[in-house]
Amino acid sequence: MAARTGAQYKAGLDDGREVWLGEGRVDVASDPVLKGSINGMAGYFDWQHQHADECLIDDPEKPGEKMSVSLMLPKSREDLAVRHRGLERLARYSNGMLGRTPDYVNVVLAGHTARADIWAAGKPEGYERLRKFHREVIDGDLALTHTIVHANIDKSAPPLGGMNSELTLRVVDRNENGIVVRGGKVLATLGPLADELYVYSSMPIPSGGEEYALIFSVPVNTKGVIQICRDHYGREASVADAPFSSRFDEQDSFVIFDDVEVPWERVFCDGDLRVYNTLNQGVSPGNTLQQTAIRAMVKLEFAYDLCSSVAKVTNSLNYPETAQMLGEIHSYLSLTRSAIVAAEAQAHDWGAGAFFPHRDLSVLRCVMPEWMNRVNHIIRVIGGHNLLCTPSLALFEDPEIGDKLRKYLPGSNGMPAEDRARIMRMAWDFAGSALGSRVELYEMFYLTSQSRARIGDHMVAQRDYEWNQVREFMQKSGILPA
Structure with a gap:
């Protein structure tokens, strides 16, 4: 098969x-x-x-x-x-x-x-x-x-x-x-x-x-x-x-x-x-995180475009407060993409010929829950009340109400009302529906809780690296004897 x-x-x-x-x-x-x-x-x-x-x-x-x-x-x-x-x-x-x-x-x-x-x-x-x-x-x-x-x-x-x-x-x-x-x-x-x-x-x-x-x-x-x-x-x-x-x-x-x-x-x-x-520690931080980081990158790309599309409905794409929030999502996307590129560039043999990305990729576990939660909040802020007054697409076909919907619920800059409805309904389903709320909670505990991920990151850093910068600086500056 x-x-x-x-x-x-x-x-x-x-x-x-x-x-x-x-x-x-x-x-x-x-x-x-x-x-x-x-x-x-x-x-x-x-x-x-x-x-x-x-x-x-x-x-x-x-x-x-x-x-x-x-x-x-x-x-x-x-x-x-x-x-x-x-x-x-x-x-x-x-x-x-x-x-x-x-x-x-x-x-x-x-x-x-x-x-x-x-x-x-x-x-x-x-x-x-x-x-x-x-x-x-x-x-x-x-x-x-x-x-x-x-x-x-x-x-x-x-x-x-x-x-x-x-x-x-x-x-x-x-x-x-x-x-x-x-x-x-x-x-x-x-x-x-x-x-x-x-x-x-x-x-x-x-x-x-x-x-x-x-x-x-x-x-x-x-x-x-x-x-x-x-x-x-x-x-x-x-x-x-x-x-x-x-x-x-x-x-x-x-x-x-x-x-x-x-x-x-x-x-x-x-x-x-x-x-x-x-x-788990011999596989997950590099190998498994490649899949999860790529999924997160794709989702953040989509979220940025979706939020931009919502802003275009109300012609607020270039409002300073809207642009700031869109730039915030794009920064999450850029950091995620950069982490993947860096980890894959530093990929190495982890043992027995298993070639995985660098374990630093796992840092995304420490920040992604907050980022995904924040993305959903931004969608709701940019969409505002528009997310709550969007009819079903079927109503546009109704001979009694369809024309009124097209007159009173269009998007800005000549956007047809049907297109406005499609974008707003998609945004609501992404961030506000029952499924959207479930996905938000799922992201909060994806690959363990955020606090546990941060504790783990700290423990690995203490175990795998030598931290002498403070002592070396004090010795170099004469604060401590060499």
Whole structure:
């Protein structure tokens, strides 16, 4: 199969997965509430064929076959350039509004597979199983999501202490077939619409918590895998009226593993803290951040153009206060683009031939939540009350009211009322709708919380660099003896 079409993706959803949404359990493949989101994700798979020259590459193990660029094992600066082009094209499908398209976890999995040296610290069969799984994902062009955060319900207790110890995912048994796991995990974005749940390390686990140190993957329809969804924010509306909400609510779920048996061939790490605690920091800061930074760049590009378009509706593009806010968004875009360029220029071998961008790229985790939140605020400020008095596009076709709408609700400088409505509705869907608010919250905790990211950045700086500037200056100035 190698590179699936949208129709092939949709056919794979009819597999009996256990998903609870709204007032009960739903059949994902046929549920009308999820129809728009499923069609939106199917469009993602068709998009990779429409842009095959960027999104698909030659399969190095199967001559004549194509595979997703996001599953490549980058071994050179040239490979990273190829992957950059593909990831950027994939992000442009939703202009960054889809945060968990399959290429995200694909890049994670490829990074894990590329770091054979980290896995060498553990049992060799774990890495061999991972390599085979990577191959399986390539051949099936599977849609993966992850669920990696502990079910930390009581924040006054340690993540794996108190009531949290019983609620978060852990091993409860082992048998000849595999391991049996029980507990919850947060958060499976795209979970109901994915093919696989990939569970891997996020934060280090202390000695004594080996039963929680698990890396494995299971199909979402595995017996005992239960997904509890939030309210659905997708809308049954035209793309013109709801360009994002009609297609791009990727859904989020809390995952309960109710004594799920994971076969040994899908168990990659079982309690080995040397592998579990090293893998994320050995892959994420450079490898995974390439995908997330590119998505953010594409989203900021779109946001700048969208805000400019809103300003043109009211002829306020060159107002000093408006220009200042637009310049602010553009500065975020320029800094993001520059960080990507610099990290890719300083890319290097991280180990075992895995060629990733420089880890400084991960600094974006420390600033992007504020930037994305600020962008939404700016859209609402520039749009103002205009965002709240925009009719549906269908009303323009109504013979009784259509002409009045065209007379009283045009844009400035001769802009037709229909164009004004399209822009304002898009801006509202981006920043003010239920989906827009969900995406804003999602960005706040994307790749961990902002405070945790900053603490991590500080700890890495203290660990990896020597800070002697103050002492050297004092010695040079005679404040301290040389």
